[in-house]
Amino acid sequence: MSPVSRPSPHGRSPLRTVQVLGGGNAGSSTHVRSLASGLAARGVRVTVCAPAEADHLYDFTGAGAEHVHVPRSSDPGAVAALRAACTDADLVHAHGLHASFRAVLALSGRHTPLVVTWHDRAYAEGARAHLVRLLERRVVRAATVVLGTTSTLVDRARRTGARDARLAAVALPGPGGPAEPDDPDRHRSKVRAELGATGRPLLMAVGSLEPHRGYRVLLDAARAWRGLDPEPLVVVAGEGPLRAVLQRRIEDEGLPVRLIGRRDDAGELIAAADLALLTGRWEARSVFAQEALRARVPLVATDVGGTPELVGDAAELVPYGDAEALCDAVLRLLGDPGRRALLADKGVRQAATWPTEDETVNQVLSVYDELTRPTPLP
Incomplete structure (x- = not known):
C-alpha cells in the first residue's frame, strides 16, 4: 500500500522538509539517509542539500529524496543555493555545526522552523576554538529546536543558549550492502x-x-x-x-x-x-x-x-x-x-536497547508536526 502524504500545515500536501548536510561524517550522513528513507515512506517530501559526493556515497535519491548539490563552503554562492532550495520548505533540518550555520544564513529573514541535530562536537584548538564557540552560539540561538545525540551534547546546547534542546533518538541502521557470507x-x-x-x-x-x-x-x-x-x-x-x-x-x-x-x-x-x-x-x-x-x-x-x-x-x-x-x-x-x-x-x-530506525523517524516526525502545527486562533 502506498504511503499517505502527510499534509502541510499551510494547506499544501505533502509536508516538505529540507535536510542540510555539510561534508557529513559517516554517522550523520548515514542518519540522514535513514531519515530520508523513513520520512519519504511516510509521505513526506524530502530534499537533501549536500555536496554531490555525499549523494554518490549515500544515495539519498535512492532513499526517495531529492538531492540538491550545495558545496560545503559558507561562501555567498553556497548560501544562495541553499536559500533557493529552502524556498517553500515547511521545515529545515540541519545536521552538524557547519551545515547548521549555513542553514541559519540561508534562512535569514524567513520564519521557517529550523531543527538542528548535533551528532558530535566540532574539534578545534587555539583561535579556531573561539570561532567554533561563536558559531555554536549563533546556531543554537537561531534554532527552533536543537536535538543532541547524547545527554552531554544536550547540556552543552542548553549552556550555549538553546531555547529548546532535547535528546535525540538516533538509530544505527541495519547492515546493508553484501549479504552475510555462507561460511x-x-x-x-x-x-x-x-x-x-x-x-x-x-x-x-x-x-x-x-x-x-x-x-x-x-x-x-x-x-x-x-x-x-x-x-x-x-x-x-x-x-x-x-x-x-x-x-x-x-x-x-x-x-x-x-x-x-x-x-x-x-x-x-x-x-x-x-x-x-x-x-x-x-x-x-x-x-x-x-x-x-x-x-x-x-x-x-x-x-x-x-x-x-x-x-x-x-x-x-x-x-x-x-x-x-x-x-x-x-x-x-x-x-x-x-x-x-x-x-x-x-x-x-x-x-537491543538502542532506538530502532522506526523509533528515530517517528521521534523526528513528532518534532516536525509540533513545529509546523498551525497556531490556533484566539
Whole structure:
C-alpha cells in the first residue's frame, strides 16, 4: 500500500522538509539517509542539500529524496543555493555545526522552523576554538529546536543558549550492502589473513587520523605489546593529517600496528577482530562502538562523552590519555576468554536497547508536526 502524504500545515500536501548536510561524517550522513528513507515512506517530501559526493556515497535519491548539490563552503554562492532550495520548505533540518550555520544564513529573514541535530562536537584548538564557540552560539540561538545525540551534547546546547534542546533518538541502521557470507568463520579467517593477523590477536580501530582520536596514546600502549607471544596486531582503518607522523613512529619504534587507510568494509574488519579499540578524547554516539557491540566484538573504549551512556556495562572503559590503563585492559581481555564472552553477550543485549530506525523517524516526525502545527486562533 502506498504511503499517505502527510499534509502541510499551510494547506499544501505533502509536508516538505529540507535536510542540510555539510561534508557529513559517516554517522550523520548515514542518519540522514535513514531519515530520508523513513520520512519519504511516510509521505513526506524530502530534499537533501549536500555536496554531490555525499549523494554518490549515500544515495539519498535512492532513499526517495531529492538531492540538491550545495558545496560545503559558507561562501555567498553556497548560501544562495541553499536559500533557493529552502524556498517553500515547511521545515529545515540541519545536521552538524557547519551545515547548521549555513542553514541559519540561508534562512535569514524567513520564519521557517529550523531543527538542528548535533551528532558530535566540532574539534578545534587555539583561535579556531573561539570561532567554533561563536558559531555554536549563533546556531543554537537561531534554532527552533536543537536535538543532541547524547545527554552531554544536550547540556552543552542548553549552556550555549538553546531555547529548546532535547535528546535525540538516533538509530544505527541495519547492515546493508553484501549479504552475510555462507561460511562466516571462513570469511573471518580470510579477512584476518589479508590483514596479517593469522595466529595472533587482531585489535581493530576505525576513525580518521586526527589528534582527537587518541592514536598517539594507542601507539604508546602498543610499545608494551612488542615481543608478546603471540604478538597482537593493531589495525587502524582511516585517513587523515596524522598519517605520516604515525607511520614514522610505527617504523622507528617497530610497533605492531598497521595503518590501512580509509576502507568501505569496516563492518567486516570489525567482525573479524578479537577486540575493538576506541581511544578518542571525545565521542558522541560512536558508530564504531555500536558496530562492535552488534558484532559481539569486545570493546575497550575511553570513558568520555556519550560512550558510557551508549555502551553501559558492555565494554571496558579506561581514562582518556592513559596508555598504561589501555594497555592493561587489552592484556586482561586477551588473557581472559570468559570475560570476552561475557562482554560479547552484554554487547548484544545493550544493542537491543538502542532506538530502532522506526523509533528515530517517528521521534523526528513528532518534532516536525509540533513545529509546523498551525497556531490556533484566539
